[in-house]
Structure formats: C-alpha cells, structure tokens
Amino acid sequence: MTRDGQELFRADLFREGFDEVRFAPAAAVPQVHAQRFSQWLDRGGHADMAWMERTRDKRVDPGRVLSGVRSIVVLGVNYWPDREVARRQKTWAKYALYRDYHDTMEKALKRAGAFLEQRFGAASSDYRYYVDTGPVMERGLAARCGLGFQGKNGMLISRTHGNWLFLACILTRLDFVPDPPLKGGNPIAAAEGVGRFCGTCRRCIDACPTDAITEPGMVDAPLCISYQTIENKDVIPRELRPSIGERLFGCDICLDVCPWNRFARTGRQWILEQRYHFAELTLIDLLTMTPETFSEVFRQTPIKRLKWRGLMRNACVVAGNVCRDREEGAEKESVLDALVALAGSGEWLVRAHAVWAVYRIAHGRARDRLRACRRRESEPRVLREYAWAEEAGDS
Ligand code: B12
Ligand code: SF4
Ligand code: SF4
Structure with missing residues (x-):
C-alpha cells in the first residue's frame, strides 16, 4: 500500500460525504479501557442489552471480529442540524431527525467497500464494516486515530464538529498507515483515556x-x-x-x-436525509x-x-x-x-x-x-x- 493510494482512498470517502476519514491500528483495546468496560458490564451498566455481554471478548479485540485484521478505517458524519426548529427542540434526540442513520450510512459504507476492492484489489472477505451495531468500540477506535477524544460525558468529541458525529468503521486486512491520536491536553486524563480536553469542566x-x-x-x-x-x-x-x-x-x-x-457547523448532509417534519x-x-x-x-x-x-x-x-x-x-x-x-x-x-x-x-x-x-x-x-x-x- 502506498501513501498516495491511502490518501486517494481518503479523498474518495470525503467525496462520498464522510466528514472524517481516519486510519487506526487494529490492536486490542488497551488494558485500562478493557478493564473499565468489564467493570461496567459486571455492574449491569448495559441493562438488558445482553448482546453487549455476549460479544464481550470481541469488543475488546478487533482480531476476534475479523481474523488477520491490520487496520481500521474510522469514519465520522456530522449531523448537527441546519434548522433552528431542529436545534432548539428538546423532545427528540437530534440524531433521530434523519432517515435512520444505520440505513443511510450502511449504503455509504457499501460504496466505501467497493473503493477498497477497486483501488487495492481487496476481496469482499478482506473487510467488514459496521455502523453502531457491530461488536466494536467505535468511540475508542476514533480516539485512537485522533478523530477526537472521549469526554466526561462518554461521547467522542471532535474539536471541529463537537459532539455531533455519527461513527462507523471498516475493519480491513489491508495495512494503512495509522493517523496519530490527538496530542496535548491533561496528561493524567490522557493516560486514563477520558476527559483529556475537558479541563476542570464537569x-x-x-x-x-x-x-x-x-x-x-x-x-x-x-x-x-x-x-x-x-x-x-x-x-x-x-x-x-x-x-x-x-x-x-x-x-x-x-x-x-x-x-x-461551539465549533459545530451544519454538516454537508450528503449521506444523511433530513426528517425534521x-x-x-x-x-x-x-x-x-x-x-x-x-x-x-x-x-x-x-x-x-x-x-x-x-x-x-x-x-x-x-x-x-x-x-x-x-x-x-x-x-x-x-x-x-x-x-x-x-x-x-x-x-x-x-x-x-x-x-x-x-x-x-x-x-x-x-x-x-x-x-x-x-x-x-x-x-x-x-x-x-x-x-x-x-x-x-x-x-
Ligand atoms: C450501548 C450504546 C449506548 C447505550 C449505553 C451508553 C454507553 N455508556 O455506552 C445507550 C443506549 C445508553 C446509548 C446512549 C447514547 N448513544 Co450510544 N451507543 C452504544 C454502542 C452500541 C456501544 C457503546 C459501548 O460499547 N459502550 C460501553 C462503554 C463502556 O464503551 P464506550 O462508551 O465506547 O467507552 C469505552 C471505549 O471507548 C474505550 N476507550 C476510551 N478511550 C480509548 C482510547 C483507546 C486508544 C482505546 C483503544 C479505547 C478507548 O474505553 C471506554 C471504557 O471501556 C455505540 C456503538 C458502538 N458499537 O460503539 C453507540 C454510540 C456510542 N452511541 C451514540 C450516540 C449518538 C448515543 C446518544 C447520544 C443517543 C441519544 N441522543 O440519545 C446517547 C448518549 C449517551 C452517552 N452520553 O453516552 C454514538 C456516539 C457518537 C459519538 N460521537 O460519540 C455511537 C458511537 C453510535 C454511532 N455509531 O454513532 N448508547
Ligand atoms: S466535562 Fe465539559 S468539556 Fe468535558 S464532555 Fe463534559 S461538558 Fe464537555
Ligand atoms: S447520561 Fe446524558 S443522555 Fe443519559 S440521561 Fe444523562 S444527560 Fe441524558
């Protein structure tokens, strides 16, 4: 894989409508996070979402989801709405004011898969994509490649899009050069992986x-x-x-x-379909x-x-x-x-x-x-x- 090929692929995905396209290494989740996840499950933090418990081992190791996985393409789509009525109302979570993102993003991910096949000759079995429902920790993966940081609210926060990104990822056997995590912020929080750029805010x-x-x-x-x-x-x-x-x-x-x-701007919404009615x-x-x-x-x-x-x-x-x-x-x-x-x-x-x-x-x-x-x-x-x-x- 050449660096040029990787950048052309990134450009393909930007043109498809993804607002963030980054590459993460596919290593297992670091001990500190895996442990916290385990404690959360053990105390019933997942309520009756039994599928989280069932896929416990996979969630902390992408290698158990796709054998031979080398890299993960982490994608973000900005869903900050463009109409005042949608922004101000409090009754509906803003993410719900669109056609179901599982459906619209899945279509875009399918096109991303086609790029992997055309550009790099990957076979369809060489990659697997997920939006939300896969046994992977999307927020941790996004933090890993500098798409943002995990805030004290648990959200993956982007310094350009704020809290308003849908996340998706493509696990692949191809070897991409990883993008680095964000630098700076509070060093203690950086080691813990949470609240790195939150300061004293709570x-x-x-x-x-x-x-x-x-x-x-x-x-x-x-x-x-x-x-x-x-x-x-x-x-x-x-x-x-x-x-x-x-x-x-x-x-x-x-x-x-x-x-x-404060940095959030209305997204391009090429992938999303508004349903503000x-x-x-x-x-x-x-x-x-x-x-x-x-x-x-x-x-x-x-x-x-x-x-x-x-x-x-x-x-x-x-x-x-x-x-x-x-x-x-x-x-x-x-x-x-x-x-x-x-x-x-x-x-x-x-x-x-x-x-x-x-x-x-x-x-x-x-x-x-x-x-x-x-x-x-x-x-x-x-x-x-x-x-x-x-x-x-x-x-
Ligand atoms: C289960 C789930 C929920 C549950 C449980 C919430 C929770 N605490 O996870 C419920 C139903 C409550 C929920 C609510 C919401 N959710 Co939800 N949810 C998920 C889901 C399916 C799994 C999350 C998970 O694994 N939770 C377990 C906890 C322990 O894991 P975690 O929060 O990811 O944190 C761990 C890792 O990130 C890791 N980690 C942290 N830093 C680092 C760094 C490195 C290097 C590594 C490797 C790992 C790592 O450590 C953490 C602790 O173990 C994800 C999709 C997915 N597959 O990831 C969507 C997801 C997290 N949800 C999402 C959204 C939008 C929401 C809501 C905003 C919806 C709403 N408006 O009502 C709320 C927000 C609530 C909140 N403040 O978190 C988005 C978040 C996007 C973003 N920018 O962060 C996701 C990613 C779906 C998506 N594809 O876009 N959700
Ligand atoms: S502590 Fe403040 S900066 Fe950090 S996630 Fe919460 S509200 Fe955002
Ligand atoms: S954690 Fe966030 S999403 Fe859940 S009830 Fe509290 S404020 Fe609402």
Whole structure:
C-alpha cells in the first residue's frame, strides 16, 4: 500500500460525504479501557442489552471480529442540524431527525467497500464494516486515530464538529498507515483515556437529570434517559419518569451543555436525509396518533423501531411531566381525554403509563376519570400502577 493510494482512498470517502476519514491500528483495546468496560458490564451498566455481554471478548479485540485484521478505517458524519426548529427542540434526540442513520450510512459504507476492492484489489472477505451495531468500540477506535477524544460525558468529541458525529468503521486486512491520536491536553486524563480536553469542566455530569454518568466517561444505561426511552421495551421505572421531563426519544442533555459544541457547523448532509417534519408535532398530535399514522409519519426514521406502543408509552410519561403544573383549561382537558382513551388501549404497556400520567396530572379527579378503565383492567402490571397511584395519592 502506498501513501498516495491511502490518501486517494481518503479523498474518495470525503467525496462520498464522510466528514472524517481516519486510519487506526487494529490492536486490542488497551488494558485500562478493557478493564473499565468489564467493570461496567459486571455492574449491569448495559441493562438488558445482553448482546453487549455476549460479544464481550470481541469488543475488546478487533482480531476476534475479523481474523488477520491490520487496520481500521474510522469514519465520522456530522449531523448537527441546519434548522433552528431542529436545534432548539428538546423532545427528540437530534440524531433521530434523519432517515435512520444505520440505513443511510450502511449504503455509504457499501460504496466505501467497493473503493477498497477497486483501488487495492481487496476481496469482499478482506473487510467488514459496521455502523453502531457491530461488536466494536467505535468511540475508542476514533480516539485512537485522533478523530477526537472521549469526554466526561462518554461521547467522542471532535474539536471541529463537537459532539455531533455519527461513527462507523471498516475493519480491513489491508495495512494503512495509522493517523496519530490527538496530542496535548491533561496528561493524567490522557493516560486514563477520558476527559483529556475537558479541563476542570464537569457540566455534563452536573446536567444529567438522572445521575447516569456514574464516573467520568461512563454512562450506566439503566439510569440513562436515552436507554429508557429507546432501548428499554418494557416499563420505565417509576422513579425515573419525572426526570425524563419532555424527552420523547433519546436525550441530548449531556451533549448540548458541552462547550466543545461551539465549533459545530451544519454538516454537508450528503449521506444523511433530513426528517425534521415531526419535530413540530404537538403532544396532543402524538397522544391521539393511530398506529397507522405512526407508521406513516415515522417511516424510515429510527423512531419506527420503537413501534406505536413504545412512543405512546414515552408520550404518556412526557404528558405526565409537562401537564402536571399547567393551568386548568381546554388544553389540559384534551390531554387528559387522550390519556384516558390510552388507559383503555389494547396495549398493556401504554395503559400502565397512561394511568400514571392521569394520576400525575389530574390530582383528585384521577380516580373518577379512570373508573371505567379500572373496572375492565385485568393485567397485573397495569393494576400495579393503579394500586401504587391510589396508595401514593397523586404524586
Ligand atoms: C450501548 C450504546 C449506548 C447505550 C449505553 C451508553 C454507553 N455508556 O455506552 C445507550 C443506549 C445508553 C446509548 C446512549 C447514547 N448513544 Co450510544 N451507543 C452504544 C454502542 C452500541 C456501544 C457503546 C459501548 O460499547 N459502550 C460501553 C462503554 C463502556 O464503551 P464506550 O462508551 O465506547 O467507552 C469505552 C471505549 O471507548 C474505550 N476507550 C476510551 N478511550 C480509548 C482510547 C483507546 C486508544 C482505546 C483503544 C479505547 C478507548 O474505553 C471506554 C471504557 O471501556 C455505540 C456503538 C458502538 N458499537 O460503539 C453507540 C454510540 C456510542 N452511541 C451514540 C450516540 C449518538 C448515543 C446518544 C447520544 C443517543 C441519544 N441522543 O440519545 C446517547 C448518549 C449517551 C452517552 N452520553 O453516552 C454514538 C456516539 C457518537 C459519538 N460521537 O460519540 C455511537 C458511537 C453510535 C454511532 N455509531 O454513532 N448508547
Ligand atoms: S443522555 Fe441524558 S440521561 Fe443519559 S447520561 Fe446524558 S444527560 Fe444523562
Ligand atoms: S461538558 Fe465539559 S466535562 Fe463534559 S464532555 Fe464537555 S468539556 Fe468535558
């Protein structure tokens, strides 16, 4: 492999729309990080994402993912949105305002693979690409080749794009010259691998409403709003619901507060496809959405994976939070009507969270409003919500 060939390949990928293209060595994850990952798994930091546990050994050694791997091409795509409405809203994680990046980036990665074959004569078995779902630690790999550093919020932070990069990588048996990691910053943090350019800042840790950043750089999924509103397919723990506030899907709080975002600029978005339309839906629009409309509105977005029941669950939690202290009036009544209708829905998960929300909002009137639903209810997990609400009063 010549240096010129490598640079031409890098240029190919920039032209495809990747905003960062770097090359990392394929060595196993250094002991300090592997150990921290292990401790995180052992204390249940991954919640019920059992696939993380199952691929534990692979994640710390790219050689177990692709035998004979020599280099890893690490790619970044800037997703900082270009419209004020998308930037300002807090209900949807910004990454969700696009066509599902797993799909769009996978297509671009396929084209990148074709370049490897054309330029270097690689066989299709000589490389393997992943975006998000592969058994590799994308953030650590990106830190390794200077794409950025891992902040105390756990994110891979780029000094040019801030917190707003999607990451992907191509494991390959080809031998590329590695790009060096970033230099400078705090030497103690550099040795630890976390917070190297954070200085004394701890805004992300302080801003997290659920204290999910249990140590610098480590986010425990069971406490994280992103996990609870996206990955968890079951009941959201009652004690976490108030802290979710108005977040319907994912959470950007510890990203939004980071001062490194001052360098973020709207990306080229050649690979991404905007889907900002649903950022303007009101709470009532959501609570009264049918499963058919859900499929239409969220087609091709990451939200479709939540399914109607998951989004309604989250919308009930948000309604319970944002309408609790709203003045009495027509708007609050329509939210309550929608929630009472959901408390009679065919999905027990939705009914459970709707009951919670009605009790949270309607104070003394909840029992009356839910009387008919309560009479019909037989699912123990929903009955538990009634029992709790009636015992705890309306809190
Ligand atoms: C599981 C997961 C989650 C879980 C758990 C979060 C977590 N703590 O990992 C949940 C569902 C909560 C989650 C949430 C989010 N996620 Co997520 N998630 C992942 C996933 C699939 C695995 C991450 C993982 O291995 N976690 C285990 C921890 C221990 O590993 P780690 O954070 O990577 O840190 C280790 C290594 O980086 C290593 N390391 C550190 N420095 C160095 C240096 C060197 C040289 C080496 C070798 C290693 C190394 O040490 C760390 C400790 O062991 C990755 C995709 C992937 N395959 O990597 C996306 C990923 C991390 N998520 C992503 C995003 C965007 C998010 C959210 C912002 C989504 C949202 N808005 O709601 C939030 C942010 C939460 C946060 N502050 O971290 C992006 C992050 C992009 C970036 N710029 O960092 C990724 C990379 C997906 C992608 N392809 O773009 N996520
Ligand atoms: S994504 Fe939200 S809940 Fe998760 S660690 Fe960051 S601020 Fe906390
Ligand atoms: S908010 Fe501060 S501490 Fe957190 S990642 Fe950004 S610079 Fe580091």
